[in-house]
């Protein structure tokens with residue numbers, strides 16, 4: 001196909017600002033999908049994605065658009081995931097494009113992911129076409145929001161398009177601007193072949209489907225290829241593009257976007273960000289920017305019913321086929337039994353995996369407190385990575401502990417600046433700047449330990465700002481902190497599942513909290529049961545479950561209502577299941593209460 005008539009673009013937007021709806025409208029207007037066949041939000045294909053209303057996997061659709069200049073353009077719409085955990089995937093998807101539609105809800109304004117994705121797009125050198133969406137809403141404030149967008153990208157507010165993905169208003173103009181302003185892909189058709197893998201997924205029958213953007217040369221069916229970073233080799237079994245149905249072709253050439261299937265069955269062999277080349281005539285240099293994504297957040301997952309262990313392992317194996325970022329290894333806990341220590345990109349990723357395990361694989365799971373990956377220098381100079389608080393070396397052997405830090409960007413109405421600063425201070429945050437987007441809206445920067453975010457930062461942020469704040473963050477790297485492992489002891493025996501790594505300044509408060517909660521949940525025994533929180537041999541908090549008298553009733557807890565109800569139901573069942581910790585029988589619900597209800 002004629003390279004000068006190709007346009008590759010993404011839609012970038014904050015969650016719920018209307019990306020999928022606009023994509024649907026574009027497919028409809030270009031007659032890619034007949035209106036009557038139009039499924040709502042065609043691009044969000046997974047069930048969970050639909051239910052949660054967030055986009056997890058990127059996809060790529062080819063459409064043809066006959067522009068006012070009489071030419072028919074071949075547009076590739078590359079969908080990007082819209083959440084902070086998937087920044088690397090977003091950046092790869094954007095690297096497959098020359099332009100992006102920047103969609104902002106005209107009734108809401110610029111939010112954290114709008115800013116984060118705009119920066120990624122600018123970094124990738126994309127031509128941005130700003131659009132104010134949902135202009136049909138009575139609450140739309142195009143002038144105010146145009147001001148914010150103009151401030152963000154340094155463009156004249158007059159030039160910002162005013163559209164509605166719902167009614168279709170202005171969408172044709174979007175396509176016109178797209179073909180006019182976004183440059184056609186560069187790249188040399190006669191050079192050795194190179195393609196960027198910007199996403200991949202596992203198909204039960206066909207193996208890994210790699211989503212590719214051909215940068216140079218031509219990829220043909222039957223040819224042998226190599227992935228330059230991982231070294232994986234295979235022959236191209238099938239190559240084609242999405243309409244959104246898979247449409248096989250003989251070849252894809254420089255500038256084109258599509259899929260490639262090789263029979264490789266393992267997503268970790270065709271990784272997002274890797275460069276494919278032809279084995280017989282390989283390119284000299286891989287495309288820039290490849291990086292192996294590393295899990296940052298860890299938690300132990302244990303089947304509530306021990307008989308489910310084998311099914312759980314199967315489920316993790318199946319999920320991993322589709323998710324190169326999911327890590328897991330067996331973990332045994334005295335208190336919780338056999339399970340797996342799982343690693344995730346972030347909190348949302350963790351929630352998604354857990355929900356899929358419970359829903360698609362019908363497992364009931366108990367999760368330990370999420371923690372981050374620490375780097376520890378021992379007194380003998382050795383450096384170890386610790387993914388599980390209970391693996392933290394003996395304090396006497398530790399020289400320094402480093403923890404991951406992030407730079408958080410919070411967008412919020414100015415009246416909430418005070419409460420958010422307070423929250424960030426409580427979480428060991430360091431103020432890193434503040435910036436007015438408009439007279440009303442502020443962007444606040446804080447450097448925070450990731451460990452402080454994984455607990456309930458997001459919930460706290462939402463509730464303290466009545467949902468008006470949005471959050472995005474990027475990793476800064478590791479920093480030394482004054483950390484220590486806090487153990488919980490029941491009648492003198494440590495409960496491995498409850499160990500945490502905490503900042504020493506907070507150890508007392510956290511310890512008191514934990515011991516208090518446990519006291520309320522542990523039934524009385526024939527004898528007094530001491531519950532202690534300790535750092536090494538130093539006891540920082542202590543409670544006692546007095547010997548038999550009367551039963552204690554459960555307290556109310558904060559947090560999300562539906563999740564809480566589900567957990568409470570589960571607790572009821574958990575009451576029947578007892579775990580042995582030393583001499584003490586502990587109902588499983590006690591662990592659930594401490595681990596999950598915060």
Ligand code: GTP
Pocket residue numbers: 013014015016017018019020021022041044053054055082133134135136137163164165166167
């Ligand atoms: P993520 O997949 O979470 O990133 O969301 P999204 O940006 O794809 O948003 P989506 O298209 O799912 O739209 C979010 C909500 O806004 C849905 O309820 C849409 O029906 C609604 N919506 C989208 N565009 C418009 C619009 O132009 N006008 C109005 N009134 N509602 C819209």
